[in-house]
């Protein structure tokens with residue numbers, strides 16, 4: 001066995017090795033991207049179909065093989081339609097060069113800390129009062145299509161502003177509040193609901209909307225459950241629940257904090273013009 005491996009290594013050129021490394025890297029990144037999302041089920045289903053097709057071909061089961069091949073063809077045509085959000089997210093990740101890095105430059109370093117402090121303060125109060133809330137932080141994918149579904153605010157973030165929005169007598173408490181940089185752009189926004197079948201039945205539409213927006217974009221969404229006061233976060237189509245203040249803060253720093261001396265995208269745009 002070892003001998004055969006050594007033999008194989010001697011006939012491999014650097015091109016073959018590069019080829020193998022690249023394919024492994026792409027598969028690894030694809031697995032990371034789809035893990036925990038509804039695309040994971042699809043890939044497992046496709047793998048089963050593929051194995052069954054190959055086996056039926058080798059065993060000479062002509063009709064069964066023909067049926068499987070037809071199903072595979074129809075399935076491959078249907079995938080881009082059904083999985084349009086995931087494909088869009090994947091291509092956007094590629095376009096932003098985020099295959100290698102995951103930081104976001106939307107927030108200027110100077111704006112980020114005060115915004116985060118106010119946000120965390122608001123969440124503490126929302127949890128204590130068991131006020132349901134859904135707060136979305138825009139990163140590099142523009143969220144205008146969702147901002148436009150709500151009521152425009154465009155105000156500086158403060159804990160008081162956020163808390164007031166989610167008070168149950170507020171007309172804006174239904175739907176999501178969307179933050180861009182250090183500004184609250186809109187509240188009462190309607191977000192797409194995820195169709196992830198793996199989501200626990202105890203989670204309702206607030207959590208589904210948070211997952212939905214994180215599947216359609218690179219945004220980060222924070223949920224405060226009205227029923228339990230549990231704080232959760234979604235990013236890249238994945239939900240993390242039961243967050244305490246410290247963990248939530250650290251996750252937001254990891255996901256949104258810009259490197260030192262970075263101008264926010266909006267500041268950068270104004271220096272350009």
Ligand SMILES: Nc1ncnc2c1ncn2[C@@H]1O[C@H](COP(=O)(O)OP(=O)(O)OP(=O)(O)O)[C@@H](O)[C@H]1O
Nearest residue numbers: 132174175176190191204205206207209225226227
């Ligand atoms: N598509 C949507 N976009 C934004 N917000 C939504 C959307 N659908 C529902 N919501 C919000 O979720 C609220 C309903 O939450 P629901 O109780 O169904 O969800 P949940 O995930 O169980 O949350 P909770 O734990 O707070 O009860 C609505 O009042 C509304 O504010």
